[in-house]
Amino acid sequence: MDNKYKVYIINTESITSNRYITLAIKRAFEKSPYVSAVTLGDFSNALGEFVHGEFDIFMCIGGAADSAPILARLCKLASISVLWITEDPYELRRNVAYSDIFDVVFTNDKMSVPEYLGKASHLPLAADKVFNFIPALNRDEDYIYDLLFIGTAWPNRVSLINDLLGAFGPTLKAKLALSYNQFLPVPKLIYPELITDWRCSNIEFARLANKSRVVLSIDRIFSASPGSPLTGSTPPPRLFEAAAAGGFQVYVSESNEAKSYFDHGQEFIHCGYDSAVEAVRTALQDPIKRIEGAAAAQRRAMQDHLYENRVEEIVRTLRQTQPRNKAVRKRVSSLKTVLVVTHNVAGSRPGGGVEIYQEQLKNLPVNYRVIYLHPVDSRTFRVTCYSETKDYEIPQASGQYDLTNRSLENLFEKILFEWRVDIAHFQHLLGFSLSLPLIARSCGVPTVWTYHDHYLICERFTLLDYEGRFCDTASKDLVTCDVCLSASNGLPAGSQARRRNFVEKVAGGLDAIITSTAFSKDYIRRIYPTIRDESVSVIEMLTPNTSSFTKAGNNPRSLSGPLKVAISGNFSDVKGAGYMLRIFNMMRDDNIEFTVLGRVDKPFDDVLEALEFKNVKVLGGYDQAKIADILSIFQMSLHLSLWPETYMISLSESWLAGLVPIVTNLGAQGERVTDQLDGFIVQPHDPASVVNRLREVISGALDLSSMRNRIQSKKFSTAEEHVNDLELIYRKLIEKKPLVHVDNLLRYRTYYSLDAFDCGIRTNSRTWNTPETVWDETFSSVLEPNLEPPTFDFPSEFAHLSLVKAGAGNGEVKIEFEEMRCDGRNATRKNALASSSLGLKGWITVSTDIQFVKRFIVLKGATVSLYVPASVVSRADVAEAFKNLDSAEAGFDLNIDVSYLPSGDYEICILNVFNGKVYDTNTCHSVFIEHPNHTDGTLVWVPGEGLFDDVPLGTLPFTDVTLGFEEQAGDIPLTVAPVFENRFRVVGSVRVSDLHSYFLYARIVLTSRADLSIYWTKVVSVGVRARAGSARDSSVYEFEVDLALNPLPSDLYDVSLAVYSREGALRSPLIASLDTRIGVQHKLVLRSQFDEYIDAAKFIVEPGTQLVIDTVAALGSGQGQSGTIDVSGWAYLKGVGAPRATFSYFEHDGLRVFTSGTVVNRDDVADHLSDTSAAQSGFRFVMPSEMIQYKGLNLCQVYDDGVVVFQGFGALIDAYRHKMQAMTELEIS
Amino acid sequence: MNQSLKVLLTSTCPDRQNSNWVIRNYADQGFKELLPPDAVLAVPFESAIASIRQFKPDVVLIIGGLGLDDIQYQPVRAACDRENARLAFWLHDDPYEFDYAYKIEALADVIFTNDSWTLHHYKAKSVFHVPLGADAxxxxxxxxxxxxxxxxxxxxxxxxxxxxxxxxxxxxxxxxxxxxxxxxxxxxxxxxxxxxxxxxxxxxxxxxxxxxxxxxxxxxxxxxxxxxxxxxxxxxxxxxxxxxxxxxxxxxxxxxxxxxxxxxxxxxxxxxxxxxxxxxxxxxxxxxxxxxxxxxxxxxxxxxxxxxxxxxxxxxxxxxxx
CATH class of the missing domain: 3.40.50.2000 (Glycogen Phosphorylase B;)
Known part of the structure; x- marks a missing residue:
């Protein structure tokens, strides 16, 4: 048969007791004549395997919510994606929500089908021949048990079983398993001697069913549940499994659906609760009929209800489904984002070569966006994108010994998806857990590791042992490591082995490892032989600023002068500073001069000072760009590093400057230098050899000229060459692992929950420095205290409990929300608007005598509710205040990630679980959730459909809302201005009357001039405006946002603003136009309606006249507001009427860029000039300070009788600022 | 059965960390009843690599559980590769430690599990069920x-x-x-x-x-x-x-x-x-x-x-x- 399917199966649950179902489905696919290959994958590398194996069908079993982003990527790569939901109706709402990423959807529950609005078909679970089939017995005496029941001890089931036990008495040979947990009542049977707390495999269930005269199945029934509707109509797989095993079943259910699978009376007995005893009695009393029935049911199951039958149905549907075109599947975005994961970035903490190196990655071609992720502290991680930063906090601090860290792994997944990362390029994992590359791999993001030091081999990444010597660990056993780590870090034996075992899995999964020389490649492969040879590339490290070295070899020593020796790099222990001090000391009186160029670490700074070397100079740090000039006066350099360096850029710089180096015989430095040909090699820890060499040179016994000639011919990789090589690797990886960004595919944001365990790795402990093993029983609490993820459904373990509403005689409730934080800032009920996080702190007490079990904060929205487990905060003060010891557990304090919730109003209530009841406080607060898209400058522009669906434009009583653009004296104007060449900034404010609802959010709206198509993005308030000389005005909301243009089609757009409150929306007039068509793709030109005014300008006013600046103030101190200035003043040209509008502009590359301003009433100017028309001469601009940098920023006014251009606006502002600064400095002094 | 087969038995961890090392001796006895005594050698994990080099077995059978993270099996794999020996594990802590099976699934040529239900859940291909037994x-x-x-x-x-x-x-x-x-x-x-x-x-x-x-x-x-x-x-x-x-x-x-x-x-x-x-x-x-x-x-x-x-x-x- 042609065109057979290659099927890739994944189960959405990393933790499941029902794995056997997936195994059975896989087996069924293998038997299908329409299928040529089947692989059962997992989240460790599903995306990689799918592409590599050239699968076409993606078959997902379970529910889609937990790993929606990864699943969406798989769906996009597949020709047809299929979801078979196995958890309906228990997780119905979220299953429905996420099912739309699949082409074909099946649900296990028939009653749930309508909820999918036509998208899903019903496909019940089934039986498996291998696990379940055992020939049915044909003699009554061969049975062991009369009655078998295996299931969860829901109260209704226990009650019915007791009825049966009572009816048949102790002679009934019953085999019962009633599993329960802390949230279910302990099952109490009337015959307590029966052992019911045990579990068995699916195969053993089949054996027991086969040997039981009656196999009992009972639906679960719930009391009033606070969660979803929890009773489905389709029987569980046990019905089919028991039939396949040859068991005769009595099925107790309110639903009749089971009768459509088996014939009632012939193949099983279907009954209600009231007739269950009678049904069992009938079956036991008539063995002949019962045995016949069991055989008939088995035949039916083997004919109609095996997974093979279900797979036939799936394949039939597949053959009727139009597959997605391969080209479409592999289409990837042209803009690539490289996430550089590093321990530090330039401008943060003091650094070295890594920081310099990673800055060079910004030289990648323009279709690459380079962003950086680095730790700020153990809980805070920062993403830097161009000049913007975004900080993320995690609850579980990251430590130096972390193998895994679930909260950091979750965060990393979130960053990979939300920042649309195409390549994860690891420079270092200091400050992170070692597991992050596993997460990237799981997300399908290609991984690259640049080998800057030996961190993959040892936490002591220089490989210096506890005595400060190169340990050469690849030639030693791990006992040596144990001794070293015990002596140096106090670690227990086995620590290195635990770390290496883990890193082996991590490193083996990296797509590319880049080393600068062959030494590092060989060394790491000696430690980890499983690293594939082809995955390690040797690419010479770049040497920055190579073009500045133009005088190589032209710095010979003067005849009588000292030999000048440079000591590059930092003067530190690992760089051999201790030995260099000994060399300095030995050569105090030699004709030599040493210069320490780099930073001097402690204690060497003090030592150098104390020893008073006359022939040692200390530069102590230098501008890297000037290194060529600095080195030009030297003849030799020392590189006496004690560790095997991985490249040593300073050596390249010395050579480029024509210096003859002396290096230690270790690592890359020893590998790169050929002794006495292009430098000298000495053994580490041997200062005498260095002294001897230098004295030979000083005396002339050693002539350096031939070596200098050789050095002159050496070539080094420039930043451009290196980045080109790197880009080639990126390109190959992207081609090999095409990545589809899915944020526009998911209707709902998802909770990022991926961790190392999902990636297939389990470790004894979270860290490698402990020999402890965390057992299953303690796993969750030890690994991550209080970190259960929120759920969209009420947690099913409490679903059977009854719900008690507040105010029904069940105790008085007292609740206090002491603190509410929206996106990190304090909020009140009035302005509770959050986009990414909601913090709640407070307490709740109930005056009844309660035994507290669990507390949930619930956010109830129109389409979805979120149940967030809240840890208990001890509140002795509350207990004291209410004289109630139970109140000591009253506190809550939590931060909720709301970034994945749909926008809208949410009621907040609290559920307390205690004494077998769920106590609902009813609504006690509310918050509006609205997403401003990303705040990383890459806002996603949403096509205009539905722009005003939620709030019809123009229907609101919005008379009290003013947009800053309109002429309202005193308001901050709305301005649009370029920030970078491919981005622009919108700054504005909205005044809302206290009589009306608060401002919710605004949308920047772009309308295409070509076809009127609309794109929009959202903006939320960044704060309440404090106006000069007044208290904070809570009715004025200001906002500021930078918008990127990359995702927009090239076009000419009109820019306007729409403002939304709970009561409606208002759209501003045209603010400006945006031209993305011109020239290079990153060119931004803002046009405005004022363009024509410029062309028609009648009057040009020379700089310095009729234009006055009153104030220039820097606005805001928070993120996103730095660099914005507020400029006020007046300008006036007499004789052309009154000014009606004002704007500023400059010309750049022959194109005009505008900023709109506000006309301000200035009666004082009118008085001063004795001209009433001058009353409109005032202006106010809020603009990025970068605007001033452009030459020729002019101010323009539109008068009644013509347009006036005032030249030199920018220069005037600049001069004003300088003057103010000088005055300030004067005052200080 | 191949009577000329040489089998080296060892444990999954050093005896000082292993309360079940005695099973290695039971298995040693069992193999010696089937193969010539000099074709079977049982050694502690610590000396496994040296013994592989000297004994040159056809099969190395590692017996035990995988519960300890500080044990490295890659060097044993490398030693087997050098001597062209097959590497097999007989895991006797299934299913209680099954989450650790990933450690050896890509490393072993053959895996034997003591538990029949766990058998179905291995990803590796050559996996067989062999219960533990008794030592006469x-x-x-x-x-x-x-x-x-x-x-x-x-x-x-x-x-x-x-x-x-x-x-x-x-x-x-x-x-x-x-x-x-x-x-x-x-x-x-x-x-x-x-x-x-x-x-x-x-x-x-x-x-x-x-x-x-x-x-x-x-x-x-x-x-x-x-x-x-x-x-x-x-x-x-x-x-x-x-x-x-x-x-x-x-x-x-x-x-x-x-x-x-x-x-x-x-x-x-x-x-x-x-x-x-x-x-x-x-x-x-x-x-x-x-x-x-x-x-x-x-x-x-x-x-x-x-x-x-x-x-x-x-x-x-x-x-x-x-």
Whole structure:
């Protein structure tokens, strides 16, 4: 048969007791004549395997919510994606929500089908021949048990079983398993001697069913549940499994659906609760009929209800489904984002070569966006994108010994998806857990590791042992490591082995490892032989600023002068500073001069000072760009590093400057230098050899000229060459692992929950420095205290409990929300608007005598509710205040990630679980959730459909809302201005009357001039405006946002603003136009309606006249507001009427860029000039300070009788600022 | 079976970290009964690599659990590759430590698991089920007549919660049956239980002197979070006790036991305290029934459940998977 399917199966649950179902489905696919290959994958590398194996069908079993982003990527790569939901109706709402990423959807529950609005078909679970089939017995005496029941001890089931036990008495040979947990009542049977707390495999269930005269199945029934509707109509797989095993079943259910699978009376007995005893009695009393029935049911199951039958149905549907075109599947975005994961970035903490190196990655071609992720502290991680930063906090601090860290792994997944990362390029994992590359791999993001030091081999990444010597660990056993780590870090034996075992899995999964020389490649492969040879590339490290070295070899020593020796790099222990001090000391009186160029670490700074070397100079740090000039006066350099360096850029710089180096015989430095040909090699820890060499040179016994000639011919990789090589690797990886960004595919944001365990790795402990093993029983609490993820459904373990509403005689409730934080800032009920996080702190007490079990904060929205487990905060003060010891557990304090919730109003209530009841406080607060898209400058522009669906434009009583653009004296104007060449900034404010609802959010709206198509993005308030000389005005909301243009089609757009409150929306007039068509793709030109005014300008006013600046103030101190200035003043040209509008502009590359301003009433100017028309001469601009940098920023006014251009606006502002600064400095002094 | 095969046996961790290293010796004995004695070598994990170099085996069989993260198997794999030997693991802590199986799935040529249900959940291809067994030398005891048995009911093992719960349920019955429970972690509320460890031979002595040995499987996971697999295959005590000559009362958390010992004839099943009570009464009312069960079980164990049988199974599977 042609065109057979290659099927890739994944189960959405990393933790499941029902794995056997997936195994059975896989087996069924293998038997299908329409299928040529089947692989059962997992989240460790599903995306990689799918592409590599050239699968076409993606078959997902379970529910889609937990790993929606990864699943969406798989769906996009597949020709047809299929979801078979196995958890309906228990997780119905979220299953429905996420099912739309699949082409074909099946649900296990028939009653749930309508909820999918036509998208899903019903496909019940089934039986498996291998696990379940055992020939049915044909003699009554061969049975062991009369009655078998295996299931969860829901109260209704226990009650019915007791009825049966009572009816048949102790002679009934019953085999019962009633599993329960802390949230279910302990099952109490009337015959307590029966052992019911045990579990068995699916195969053993089949054996027991086969040997039981009656196999009992009972639906679960719930009391009033606070969660979803929890009773489905389709029987569980046990019905089919028991039939396949040859068991005769009595099925107790309110639903009749089971009768459509088996014939009632012939193949099983279907009954209600009231007739269950009678049904069992009938079956036991008539063995002949019962045995016949069991055989008939088995035949039916083997004919109609095996997974093979279900797979036939799936394949039939597949053959009727139009597959997605391969080209479409592999289409990837042209803009690539490289996430550089590093321990530090330039401008943060003091650094070295890594920081310099990673800055060079910004030289990648323009279709690459380079962003950086680095730790700020153990809980805070920062993403830097161009000049913007975004900080993320995690609850579980990251430590130096972390193998895994679930909260950091979750965060990393979130960053990979939300920042649309195409390549994860690891420079270092200091400050992170070692597991992050596993997460990237799981997300399908290609991984690259640049080998800057030996961190993959040892936490002591220089490989210096506890005595400060190169340990050469690849030639030693791990006992040596144990001794070293015990002596140096106090670690227990086995620590290195635990770390290496883990890193082996991590490193083996990296797509590319880049080393600068062959030494590092060989060394790491000696430690980890499983690293594939082809995955390690040797690419010479770049040497920055190579073009500045133009005088190589032209710095010979003067005849009588000292030999000048440079000591590059930092003067530190690992760089051999201790030995260099000994060399300095030995050569105090030699004709030599040493210069320490780099930073001097402690204690060497003090030592150098104390020893008073006359022939040692200390530069102590230098501008890297000037290194060529600095080195030009030297003849030799020392590189006496004690560790095997991985490249040593300073050596390249010395050579480029024509210096003859002396290096230690270790690592890359020893590998790169050929002794006495292009430098000298000495053994580490041997200062005498260095002294001897230098004295030979000083005396002339050693002539350096031939070596200098050789050095002159050496070539080094420039930043451009290196980045080109790197880009080639990126390109190959992207081609090999095409990545589809899915944020526009998911209707709902998802909770990022991926961790190392999902990636297939389990470790004894979270860290490698402990020999402890965390057992299953303690796993969750030890690994991550209080970190259960929120759920969209009420947690099913409490679903059977009854719900008690507040105010029904069940105790008085007292609740206090002491603190509410929206996106990190304090909020009140009035302005509770959050986009990414909601913090709640407070307490709740109930005056009844309660035994507290669990507390949930619930956010109830129109389409979805979120149940967030809240840890208990001890509140002795509350207990004291209410004289109630139970109140000591009253506190809550939590931060909720709301970034994945749909926008809208949410009621907040609290559920307390205690004494077998769920106590609902009813609504006690509310918050509006609205997403401003990303705040990383890459806002996603949403096509205009539905722009005003939620709030019809123009229907609101919005008379009290003013947009800053309109002429309202005193308001901050709305301005649009370029920030970078491919981005622009919108700054504005909205005044809302206290009589009306608060401002919710605004949308920047772009309308295409070509076809009127609309794109929009959202903006939320960044704060309440404090106006000069007044208290904070809570009715004025200001906002500021930078918008990127990359995702927009090239076009000419009109820019306007729409403002939304709970009561409606208002759209501003045209603010400006945006031209993305011109020239290079990153060119931004803002046009405005004022363009024509410029062309028609009648009057040009020379700089310095009729234009006055009153104030220039820097606005805001928070993120996103730095660099914005507020400029006020007046300008006036007499004789052309009154000014009606004002704007500023400059010309750049022959194109005009505008900023709109506000006309301000200035009666004082009118008085001063004795001209009433001058009353409109005032202006106010809020603009990025970068605007001033452009030459020729002019101010323009539109008068009644013509347009006036005032030249030199920018220069005037600049001069004003300088003057103010000088005055300030004067005052200080 | 390939008689010229050279097999090197070792453990999954050094003996100082391994409370079950003795199983390596049992297996050694089993293989030596099938292969020429000089074709089988058992060594501790610490000396495995050196022994592979010197002994040049065809197969290296590593026996044990994978619960420790500080053990490296890659060097053993490399040593096998150098000597062109196949690397096999016989894992005896399934399913309790199944989450750790990833450590060796890509490394091993063949995996043997002690648990039949866990078998289905491996991703690797060459995986076979081989239960543990009994060692004739250590566990075999003559069948004593009833009057020479001074213990009514005997249980040896760790006091895992599921075991404690069952014994507590039958506490009254057991207390009057001269019951002896030995092992770690037993609560003081079980008056007949004592926190005392036994060697394999001591345990055999106790069983030999017991009318009935109670057999309750373990339900306590160390690393079985991913699939929460219930154990299916009876533990090694089942076979060891059979060899020691005691009738066993086996708690039936499944019927796989019937693949090894015939219920009613070679082993007795129980599902509740009442069944326990019934069988305890046999000690006085009809002890010969119990002696017959003990005798039948011993014969069956000698025939089918020694480490020689297991070694034969392993050799067959090795051949099959070549």
């Amino acid at each position: 030398k250590t566990h075999f005891r003559e069948i004593l007549p009833a009057h020479q048995r001074n213990i009514g009911a005997f249980f040896c093992g760790v006091g895992y919660p599921n075991r404690v719960k069952i014994l507590m349920q039958a506490k009254t019955v057991l207390a009057r049956s001269n019951t002896c429970v030995l092992g770690d972690n037993w609560p003081s509320t079980l008056t007949f239980a004592k926190n005392q460890r036994l060697t394999g031979a001591e345990m055999a002595d106790y069983s030999q002197r017991s009318m009935i040995t109670i057999n309750i499987g373990r339900d306590m996971d160390i690393a079985n979070r991913r699939f929460r697999l219930p154990a299916s295959t009876p533990g090694p005590r089942t076979f060891e006790t059979a060899l020691s000559g005691s009738a066993q009362l086996y708690f039936a958390n499944g019927l796989e036991i019937s693949d090894y010992l015939e219920p009613g004839k070679e082993i007795l099943l129980f599902d509740g305290a009442d069944a326990l009570n019934y069988h305890m009464n046999l000690i006085n009312s009809n002890p010969e029934i119990l002696i017959e069960v003990a005798r039948a079980a011993q014969q069956r164990a000698l025939k089918d459940h020694t480490y020689k049988n297991r070694a034969a199974l392993i050799l067959n599977h090795l051949q099959e998977s070549e």
